[in-house]
Each structure stands twice: as structure tokens, then as C-alpha cells.
Amino acid sequence: MISPDRIKERVSQGLPGQWYVVAKSVQVRGEKPMAVQALGKKLVLWRNGEGSVCCLEDYCPHRGAPLSRGEILEGHIACRYHGIKLDGTGKIIRVPAMPACPLEGRRAGIAYTVQEANDGVFVYFPSIEKPEPPPLELPGEFGSPQWSSFLCSALWSCNYQYAADNTADPMHGCYLHADSFTLAYGAKQDLLKLEKAEGGFIVTRVGQVGENFDWVHVVTDTSAPYIRLDIPYPPAGGPGGPFRILGFMTPVDERRTRVFFWRNRKVSGIAGEAWRFLFRAFYEKQHWDVLEQDRAMLENIPFDARHRELLYQHDVGVVRLRRTLQERAKRQLEFEEASQQQKVG
Ligand code: FES
Ligand SMILES: [Fe+2]
Structure with missing residues (x-):
């Protein structure tokens, strides 16, 4: 049984399992990564070599420095603290301070799925109920030559x-x-x-x-x-x-x-x-x-x-x-509780 207070708390924090707009497309450009925050999470956005927007948790897997203070090098993001370079999937591409570092190749950063539409950057926030992003459904006016x-x-x-x-x-x-x-x-x-x-x-x-x-x-x-x-x-x-x-x-x-x-x-x-x-x-x-x-x-x-x-x-x-x-939050919480019980059982 999920208490009304827990339901209200979940609604108040914002419901995961949805796409949210986090920035305008024009804000993600050039050499500088962009820090954004949504649903209480700190994220970093930048464009890779193909021009697509990448999104990782704004947290360097080495020792937690914000990646948004780093730089974009060849489409990857490099942490300013000790130079670790990650790609858009969160994989550590290079640890420049140490040759053949065993961290290289590890997918240690948390990546979010991004889609750009009509000048907006949409990010999917997974829930336990819906860990994989559903298709991004947009208003019919978006992309219509009439509008x-x-x-x-x-x-x-x-x-x-x-x-x-x-x-x-x-x-x-x-x-x-x-x-x-x-x-x-x-x-x-x-x-x-x-x-x-x-x-x-x-x-x-x-x-x-x-x-x-x-x-x-x-x-x-x-x-x-x-x-x-x-x-x-x-x-x-x-x-x-x-x-x-x-x-x-x-x-x-x-x-x-x-x-x-x-x-x-x-x-x-x-x-x-x-x-x-x-x-x-x-x-x-x-x-x-x-x-x-x-x-x-x-x-x-x-x-x-x-x-x-x-x-x-x-x-x-x-x-x-x-x-x-509230109905949506209740359903999410029930799902989470049931999957928790399954794990314990
Ligand atoms: S904290 Fe990022 S490289 Fe050390
Ligand atoms: Fe108004």
C-alpha cells in the first residue's frame, strides 16, 4: 500500500519515465559544455563530432568533478580536474595522466538519451518502470511547414x-x-x-x-x-x-x-x-x-x-x-515496490 504522502512527494519531485525539455538547441554549441539541471539531477550537454547532443550526469567517474567545467575535445568531454576523457555513452576513452590505465574502456559515466526537436533539447529520464526511452511524442505543430x-x-x-x-x-x-x-x-x-x-x-x-x-x-x-x-x-x-x-x-x-x-x-x-x-x-x-x-x-x-x-x-x-x-506516481511506486519485493524474495 503506497501512502498518499509518498505519492505527493513523488509528484512534487517530478515524474521520471518521461522526456523533458532541458535546453534550447542554440544553447548547446561551440567548445563549451553546458550544465543543466532537471528532476534534481545535474547533467552536462555538449555536441559530439557529428553535431548530435550528448548528455551525461555532470559527474566525473574518477573523483566526482563536474564535467561541465571541462572541455570538448574531438567530440568527447574531457574533465578539467585530471583530464579523463569520456564519450557520449559514458565510456572512458582515455586517462591521459597514466599510460594504459585500466579505467580506459570502462563505461563509467551515466548517459541519458537525447533527442532534438523544433529547437529544443529533450532528454529521457528513465524510471524503474520504464528504463528504456519510449518514442518521443511531440505536438503535430512541431516540424510542420504550416507553422x-x-x-x-x-x-x-x-x-x-x-x-x-x-x-x-x-x-x-x-x-x-x-x-x-x-x-x-x-x-x-x-x-x-x-x-x-x-x-x-x-x-x-x-x-x-x-x-x-x-x-x-x-x-x-x-x-x-x-x-x-x-x-x-x-x-x-x-x-x-x-x-x-x-x-x-x-x-x-x-x-x-x-x-x-x-x-x-x-x-x-x-x-x-x-x-x-x-x-x-x-x-x-x-x-x-x-x-x-x-x-x-x-x-x-x-x-x-x-x-x-x-x-x-x-x-x-x-x-x-x-x-x-498522482495516479501516474502511484503506479510507478507500486511497480517499484513490487520489483523490490521480487528481488528480496
Ligand atoms: S575528477 Fe575528473 S579526471 Fe579526476
Ligand atoms: Fe498566465
Whole structure:
């Protein structure tokens, strides 16, 4: 029997057995390795000789120095402390300080599976239940020639559940973002309805269509969960219809989250170029301002607020999301307990 506290603790730490975005592709380049943190683990990223991103635990198997302080040599990573060189699989290629060192050839570093998609670097975090990476499932907009997107990322000092709850809650739009472009539109009173949708559920405002942040599609039943929402733009907002956000939340540790928001419009060709120009010149700042409002609010909600809440009808999405995460955590913990018992038996 798994206690509710253990389930909540697992959810709070972030669920393994999924792919998470850990960086923007452009951040992993050149001669310098990049340190990232996700699900409480310190990792190092770099590009090998073929240009593919490699990911190891940021820990040198010799004596624990962070590999991210090292250098990239011929596509491998060399520890700064005593020069041990590892490849992307975690194998020790060379111990330069000692000829024919028996450590050479040992696969001593912990390697993670990486995949790049749509300018993002995704890493698979294995669980005991799912040690091997399932295929990385991505939103249909990714890689589609009809869509043009920009990826923005920010570090928020709050548990990822608050960032996720925030996206599953369309009603905050017309209050928290009341003074923002288009998000000010729409009624301040409404009811919400929740319906099953592909890979998860949709929360929709009942009394408002096409005006503001009217619905959110929360995709949980996938190997890389995300949310999708549209912010309608007036004709003056340029080509491409609504501004679509695809949001991924990566727990850095229990108190920090790295959010990755792809900002998309359905435009290609000349219209796509026009949109990209408009976005850089005008909308990027607007979008950051809105995200800042979310960040400032969420960072100031106490860590334990979820134990002292009074929810009402508008929190249907939040409640459903929490239940989904808890069910997943429970299943993982049951699996882990059963495999532990098997080992003991
Ligand atoms: S700790 Fe890395 S080479 Fe010694
Ligand atoms: Fe918001």
C-alpha cells in the first residue's frame, strides 16, 4: 500500500519515465559544455563530432568533478580536474595522466538519451518502470511547414506543479493579465467545462469563444507532456490567426521549474517572414511581459499552499491534472515496490 504522502512527494519531485525539455538547441554549441539541471539531477550537454547532443550526469567517474567545467575535445568531454576523457555513452576513452590505465574502456559515466526537436533539447529520464526511452511524442505543430515558431525559456522559482496548474486554469487570463494585449478582453465571469480530448483533456470557458485565453488542451497521456492554448489576435495582430502556445514544464528541483514555451502562428512563406519580423519587433516583449506576470505570481505562492486551498468550479482543470499526476506516481511506486519485493524474495 503506497501512502498518499509518498505519492505527493513523488509528484512534487517530478515524474521520471518521461522526456523533458532541458535546453534550447542554440544553447548547446561551440567548445563549451553546458550544465543543466532537471528532476534534481545535474547533467552536462555538449555536441559530439557529428553535431548530435550528448548528455551525461555532470559527474566525473574518477573523483566526482563536474564535467561541465571541462572541455570538448574531438567530440568527447574531457574533465578539467585530471583530464579523463569520456564519450557520449559514458565510456572512458582515455586517462591521459597514466599510460594504459585500466579505467580506459570502462563505461563509467551515466548517459541519458537525447533527442532534438523544433529547437529544443529533450532528454529521457528513465524510471524503474520504464528504463528504456519510449518514442518521443511531440505536438503535430512541431516540424510542420504550416507553422512558424519561436521557443522561449525561463527559470521560475516555484514547484513545476504551480506552473502546470497555472496553464490548466484559463480564468486567470482576464485577471492576472488584465492589462495585456488581448488578454484583457472577455468576460470576467464564466463557467468552465472539462472534456476528454486527444491525449488528455480540454478545459473550455463556457460563455466565451475566440476572445481570450478561452481553452487549454492538457496533454498528459504521452511520453513528453505539454499544454496547448490559443490566444486570439485581432486582425491588426498580423497574419496567421491565433497565437498558439505549446508549453512544457521541466522540474529543475522541487523549488524551481524551467518553462519552455513555443510561440506559434500558422503561417508560412512570405506571411511567415512577416510574422517573424513582427514577432521580434513587437510581440516578443509583450509575450515576455505576460510571462513575467505569471512568474511573479507563482513564485510568491507559498510552497505548501496546496495544503491550504479552497477550490471552486473553475479549478476543474487543476484538479484533473493533479489526479492524473498522482495516479501516474502511484503506479510507478507500486511497480517499484513490487520489483523490490521480487528481488528480496
Ligand atoms: S575528477 Fe575528473 S579526471 Fe579526476
Ligand atoms: Fe498566465
